[in-house]
Amino acid sequence: MQAASIAAHADHHGPPPAHRSSRVEAPTLGMLLFIMSEIMIFGAFFTAYFFIRVVNHNPWPAAGTQVPESVAGINTAILLSSSLTIHWALMSAKNGNRFGLKAGMATTFLLGLTFLTIQINEYIHIGFAPHDAAQATIFYALTGLHGAHVFIGLCILLMVTIRAFRGHYSPDSHLGMEVPGIYWHFVDIMWVIVYTSVYVL
Amino acid sequence: MAVTSPSRVSTAAAVSPRGPSRGAKLRAPGWYRAALFDVIGFAFAFGLTCLIRALMHQHPVVDGRAILPVALIAVPLFFLVGLGVADYWFYWASGRPTRPEDHSQHGAHTWRDYFRVNTDHKVIGTQYVVHSFFFLLVGGLLAMLIRAQLAKPGMQFLTPEQYNGVFSVHASILIFLFVIPVFAGLANFVLPLMIGAPDMAFPRLNALSFWLLPIGGIMMMMSFLAPGGAFAAGWTNYAPLSTTMPPGQLFFALAVQFAGASSIATALNFLVTIITMRAPGMSFFRLPLLVWANFATSLLVVIATPFIAASQFFVLLDTTLHFHFFDAFVGAGRNGNVIMYQHIFWFYSHPAVYIMILPGFGIISEVLAVKARKPIFGYRMMAFSLLAIVVLGFTVWAHHMFVSGMAPWIRIPMMITTAIIAIPTGIKVFSWIATLWRGVLHLDTPMLFALGFLTTFTLGGISGIMLAMIPFDIHVSQTYFIVAHIHYVLYGGSLFTIFAGVYYWFPKMTGRMFDDRLGKWHFWLTFISFNLTFGPMHIIGIQGMPRRVAEYAHQFAAWNLFISLMSFVLGASTLIFLYNIVVSWRGGPRASANPWRALTLEWQVSSPPPIFNFDTVPTVVGGPYEYGVPGAVHGIFKPPAEAKRGAARPVAAGSGPPRRGADGEGDHP
Numbered sequence: 001m002q003a004a005s006i007a008a009h010a011d012h013h014g015p016p017p018a019h020r021s022s023r024v025e026a027p028t029l030g031m032l033l034f035i036m037s038e039i040m041i042f043g044a045f046f047t048a049y050f051f052i053r054v055v056n057h058n059p060w061p062a063a064g065t066q067v068p069e070s071v072a073g074i075n076t077a078i079l080l081s082s083s084l085t086i087h088w089a090l091m092s093a094k095n096g097n098r099f100g101l102k103a104g105m106a107t108t109f110l111l112g113l114t115f116l117t118i119q120i121n122e123y124i125h126i127g128f129a130p131h132d133a134a135q136a137t138i139f140y141a142l143t144g145l146h147g148a149h150v151f152i153g154l155c156i157l158l159m160v161t162i163r164a165f166r167g168h169y170s171p172d173s174h175l176g177m178e179v180p181g182i183y184w185h186f187v188d189i190m191w192v193i194v195y196t197s198v199y200v201l
Numbered sequence: 202m203a204v205t206s207p208s209r210v211s212t213a214a215a216v217s218p219r220g221p222s223r224g225a226k227l228r229a230p231g232w233y234r235a236a237l238f239d240v241i242g243f244a245f246a247f248g249l250t251c252l253i254r255a256l257m258h259q260h261p262v263v264d265g266r267a268i269l270p271v272a273l274i275a276v277p278l279f280f281l282v283g284l285g286v287a288d289y290w291f292y293w294a295s296g297r298p299t300r301p302e303d304h305s306q307h308g309a310h311t312w313r314d315y316f317r318v319n320t321d322h323k324v325i326g327t328q329y330v331v332h333s334f335f336f337l338l339v340g341g342l343l344a345m346l347i348r349a350q351l352a353k354p355g356m357q358f359l360t361p362e363q364y365n366g367v368f369s370v371h372a373s374i375l376i377f378l379f380v381i382p383v384f385a386g387l388a389n390f391v392l393p394l395m396i397g398a399p400d401m402a403f404p405r406l407n408a409l410s411f412w413l414l415p416i417g418g419i420m421m422m423m424s425f426l427a428p429g430g431a432f433a434a435g436w437t438n439y440a441p442l443s444t445t446m447p448p449g450q451l452f453f454a455l456a457v458q459f460a461g462a463s464s465i466a467t468a469l470n471f472l473v474t475i476i477t478m479r480a481p482g483m484s485f486f487r488l489p490l491l492v493w494a495n496f497a498t499s500l501l502v503v504i505a506t507p508f509i510a511a512s513q514f515f516v517l518l519d520t521t522l523h524f525h526f527f528d529a530f531v532g533a534g535r536n537g538n539v540i541m542y543q544h545i546f547w548f549y550s551h552p553a554v555y556i557m558i559l560p561g562f563g564i565i566s567e568v569l570a571v572k573a574r575k576p577i578f579g580y581r582m583m584a585f586s587l588l589a590i591v592v593l594g595f596t597v598w599a600h601h602m603f604v605s606g607m608a609p610w611i612r613i614p615m616m617i618t619t620a621i622i623a624i625p626t627g628i629k630v631f632s633w634i635a636t637l638w639r640g641v642l643h644l645d646t647p648m649l650f651a652l653g654f655l656t657t658f659t660l661g662g663i664s665g666i667m668l669a670m671i672p673f674d675i676h677v678s679q680t681y682f683i684v685a686h687i688h689y690v691l692y693g694g695s696l697f698t699i700f701a702g703v704y705y706w707f708p709k710m711t712g713r714m715f716d717d718r719l720g721k722w723h724f725w726l727t728f729i730s731f732n733l734t735f736g737p738m739h740i741i742g743i744q745g746m747p748r749r750v751a752e753y754a755h756q757f758a759a760w761n762l763f764i765s766l767m768s769f770v771l772g773a774s775t776l777i778f779l780y781n782i783v784v785s786w787r788g789g790p791r792a793s794a795n796p797w798r799a800l801t802l803e804w805q806v807s808s809p810p811p812i813f814n815f816d817t818v819p820t821v822v823g824g825p826y827e828y829g830v831p832g833a834v835h836g837i838f839k840p841p842a843e844a845k846r847g848a849a850r851p852v853a854a855g856s857g858p859p860r861r862g863a864d865g866e867g868d869h870p
Contacts, residue, residue, distance in 0.1 A: 002565030014304040015813030023477035029476060033469045037503050048526060051541035057537050070459050103737045112540030131523040134537040136528075141518065159294040166296040176299065 028135070031179045035186045042190055045142050047198065052134045060201075063131040068122060069199045075118045076195050078096045079150075082111035086157075086181050093174040101169060105161040105177070108184070111153045119147050127132070129200045146187070146194050153187045154198055225715060230318065242279025246272035269448055270521050273455045274420045286409045297378020305399070308812040318412065320404035320846035322393050325411050329386025330703065332411075333379050336418050338775075340375035343367050354755050364751035366431030366449070370421055373453060376557070377460040378418040380695050384560035385410075385467045385789060387702050388495045390710055392471065394803035394810060395489050395818045397480025397836065402473040410466035417460035424452035435749060437550070438512075440527035440542040442517040450519065454513040461660070463508045464556075468502035471495050474570040481841040482821035489801045489825040490583055491502055494563025497587040499592060501552045501559070508549035512542060515550050540607050547598040555594045557691060558658075559587060561698030565651050568701050569633055570826045571799045572648035572862040573640025577826040579632040586625035593622040603671055604678045612671050619669035623662065630659055641829075646720030650701035653728045657693025661686060662740065679749070682742025688735045700727075700778070707782070708792030712809040715785040719777055725775035733767040800826050800835040820844040 007063045020183025022029075053060050061067050123140075130140040163169065169177055226233045250268045254260075281287060293299060307321040308314075315328055315716065315839055346367050350357050359367060393401055401407045424431040429447020431440070441448050475488075475496050488496075518524040528537040548865050568575045577583060594737065596618040633655060664686040685847050700723075707715050737760050742748075748755045753761065795804040803810070819836040822844055827833030837844055 016815065016818055018398050018400075018478045019481050019818050020477060021481075024477065026473050026477045030403060030469055032474045033472055033503050034465075037465055037469070037507050040504055041507035041511050044508045044548075047548075048511075048515065048538075048541055050545070051538040052526075052536070055541075056536045080812045089754055130518075131603065132523065133737075135662055137518075137524040137537065141515075141524070141526075159296075162296040168296070168298070179549065189499045 006126060025175055026182070027175060027179045031182050035183065038190075039188065042145065042193075045138075046197070049138045049142060056134070058133075058135055058189060060135055062128065062135040062197055065126075065128045065132075065136070067139065067199050068126070071118065071196060072199045074142065075115055075122075076191060078118070079109055079115045079188050079191050082108045082115070083185050085111065086184055090174065090178060092182055093164075093169045094171055096171045099165050103163075105164045107152065109157045109161050111120065112150060112157060112184075116147060116150050116154065119150075121145065139154050142194050142198055146191055148185050149190070153180075154183050157184065210425050212818075217350055230283070230629070232284070232316070234285070235283035236464035238279040238283025239276055243272055245279070246275040247860060249275075262370055266448060270451050270455070271516065272421065273451060277420075277459060280416070281409070281412055281720050284412060286405070289405055289823040296743070302753040304813065306398075318408050319388045320400075321812070322389050322401045322404070323405060323710075323814075325407050326386050326388075326390025326581050329382055329409050329414075330710075332414060332418075333383035334779075336374050336378040336381075338779075339418075339422065340371050340379060341772055341775060343371035343374070348765040348768040350751060351760065351761050354758050355752055359751060362430055362433060365433035365435075366425065368749060369433050369435050370424065370431050370451070373432075373456070374418065374421055375691075376436060376553075377457060378414065378421065380557045380691065380699070381416055381460070381464055381553075383699055383706055384495075384498070384557075384695075385464070385471075385563070387699075387706065388471065388491070389467070390558060391706055391803050392492055392495055393474060393478070394806065394814055395492055395801050396475060396478065396483055397802050397821065398474060398478035398816065399818070400770075401470050401815050402478060403470050405812055406466050407470055410463045410470070413459045413463035413466070417456040418461070419462070420452050420456035426454075427452060437546060438516065439546075440516055440519065440540060441529075443526055451517065454517045454520075455625070457513050458510055461662075464502050468499035468506075471499040472503065475499075478602055480819050480821050480836065482677050482836075482844070484821075486581065486584070487821055487824055487835075488584075489563075490566035490577065490580070490587075491560070491563035493584045493587055494559045494561075494566070497591045498556050498559040500591050501556050505552035505556070505750050506548045508545050509553070512545045513550070515542070515545075522592065528766040540602075540605060543602050543605050544607075545598070547601045547638065548595070551598040551601065552594045554690070555590055557695050558698075559590065561654070561702075562587070563693050564698045564702035564705070565633060567799075567801070568651040568705050569636050570828055571705075571797050572643045572645070572651070573637050574638040574643075574828045575631070576635055576824070576828060578635035578638075578825070579628070580826065582628055583632055586628045589625040590622065593618060593625070597622055600669060600674070603674045616669055616671050620666065623666055623669075626662060630655065630662070645717050646715070646724055647701045647705040648696050649721060649724040649728075650704065653724060654694065654701065657689055657697060657731065661689030661694055664689060677742055679747055680742040681738040681746045681748055684747050685735050685738035685742055688738070692735065693731060697727075700724075703782075705797070706803075706844050707785070708796050709803055709808050709810065711786050711789075712792055712807075713785050713789035714792045714796065715789060716781050719781040723774055723777040723781065724824070726777065727771065730767050730770035730774060734771050737764055800804070800827065802836045805836060 050092045052058055062071060083103050086108040089101050092098075092100025092104055098197065130137050157180060160180050213265065227237050228234065243283050247268055250271045251262050254262045254264065254267060270299070273362055282291075304320070306317075307324075309319065309321070309324045309327070315324065315331070317329070319325060346358070347364070350359050350364055350367075385785070389401070389407070395398070421432075424772065429451035430449055432443075432449045432453035433448070434443040434446060434453075438450075438453055443454075475492060515526040519528065525537040527539050527542055529539050564582060566577055599607065599615040599617055601621045603612050603615075620684075640849075644652075664682070668677070668686060670682070704715060704720055706712070741757050741760050744757070746753055792808045794807050796808075797804065802821075805819070806814065815838070817838055817840070819838050820841045823834050823835045825835050827835070
């Protein structure tokens, strides 16, 4: 190495800090790219939906079955409101409001859990199984893929909630909840698209 | 980033291999705990499956076919946790304070360190490359088996079912476990050095993405042990053929998930590293083209790879849970769609061929500029054509489906876009040739492979243009012409660039020089036997010999015997490479910091690079390819303020007059 080791490094184990060549935070950018990937996996499932419903001219939903639009509509409202509460939690963290942070995270987690419970309950009572017809297959595939994302999102939210209750996050340091928040907003927006195409249209 | 917490000491002590008790060994991250967790993972899969079957009143409760897919998911995940890739994330999830990556595990001191979870991008890069070459040998041996079977008409060694399994595993291993990861490995080693970064943006994620790979590879090889044999529907795994096959099929569908997750994680890591961690002064148009190439490739991976993941999810769901994605013939109201599989599969797998060649383009740009001692011709057009390939790569997928029975009108736009995508590729080929024009060519091994690549890849590109034409494609579909084309672009294209890259960066990665004489033997043997193996396949392809069949008509006997003999020479030539690499790594002459007199930053540090790459982050003051330009400097080891004051002593080589005929090897002490 040509450059001499600087004395200031003597007590410091590790490389020099990397130069920041962009204003965007690395975890935020990583999450946005990951979401791009996630959008594409939903895209592949919607391609299957397109082929089964539009290209194949299958009746929707399959003959003799129906999908509970109104229950799922209420569920949509529950999930969307959780986007508001997580935003409230983030704003509270930025303003140093610890009660708002904790209450916001706990509410968000509970709303997400309610959504997932209602969704599972819907599977039990819906009256058709994925192997009954191609329409049922893609119904379960799309809602199930989204449900899996809600589940993963909930796991992350649980960690953030635990950390919030343990005193983490402050006005200067809240990236650790901002980035999971981006993911949660993505899960919510994706549900609106799934709900519209599977239940409403 | 700079903060080091005192808790590092305790983790370092836990990893210490010196004499812990057996219980401590099982608790500390490593192979013992991984083995223990494998057992737990299998028990978990067994218990979960039986529990669900009991709750759903299915008989028998213990069913091997139901346990297998669950175990194939659970055991690898438990293995990863046992090995220790997720230890920090569990620590974080429990609510304890964040701990910036403290780099305490950087560097490898013995060969054993390469078998541990390591967050150093240089160690991970070496792990990737060596691991990939292991799978090159596996895939190559399977190819030898294929050629032995095809040496004479009629059945030789394999049954038709075994033959189908062998060529499927051959293709899958070489694509998913060799070509894609070896490029990620080379870039992992070189890219952070090239942009002046101390490491990748997410070192722990980087370690995870490496350790996902052996899982995929072992799974593919293990499929030979499955009842009913290995997966045998080709690497394309077309449904509904694949959904009606023995359980070996599951191994493919799941191995692809692990390899795919690995690719996405690495690609994301590369993109974030390139965007956020460039050295001061390293603007996008000062990036070496290898970085540009990996930027473009990573975009393709992040956007396209989810499609193959989804296609294999569909296959899994159809096979194991009897979904009806592809079930077109079940009767009223169950209409799945068969063509849908091919659309989704090729929407990934066509971009995947660019994933398998763009990083190679980057390697060739590096090697040609350095070895011709000339600035790269048309730098900006080279970068833009990479991006053009990324965009156009998503518009051509259905040219793989001209005979699939899709709506005929789709063929026309796909033919046109396929012809158009040859333009950016052509820009690159002509720019490389223009770079060579009147250069001072150093014909050593990396350069020979780069020139060999230009020849064979152009030939493969021309047969690609032929295949874009619908009538010709219909004529040669499912024949050896396709086999010839794919091997010209993947062997003569990708593998030649990989050889060029491995030889070129070998001194940097190992600190040793390879034997250039053996390297030249390797090149000429490979180049000649490669063309004699795959060239004649064009002819028998046009004559109509079908691919993916274990035997053939007698009229093709003479050519096939010739091809098989040449393929054995080709296989043997790889042994020269292995011998050269192993012997040089163990005892080759020491390499100097910059044996090729290159300007890019990775050559401005010692060989092998210091443990943290740079003591101070360098400042970039000029383009990366100013070879032959007097006084040209790319980067200097000074902070930007001092660099601006000018007259800084350049550390970069290349300002001296180029020495004719020097092949770089004379530079080592």
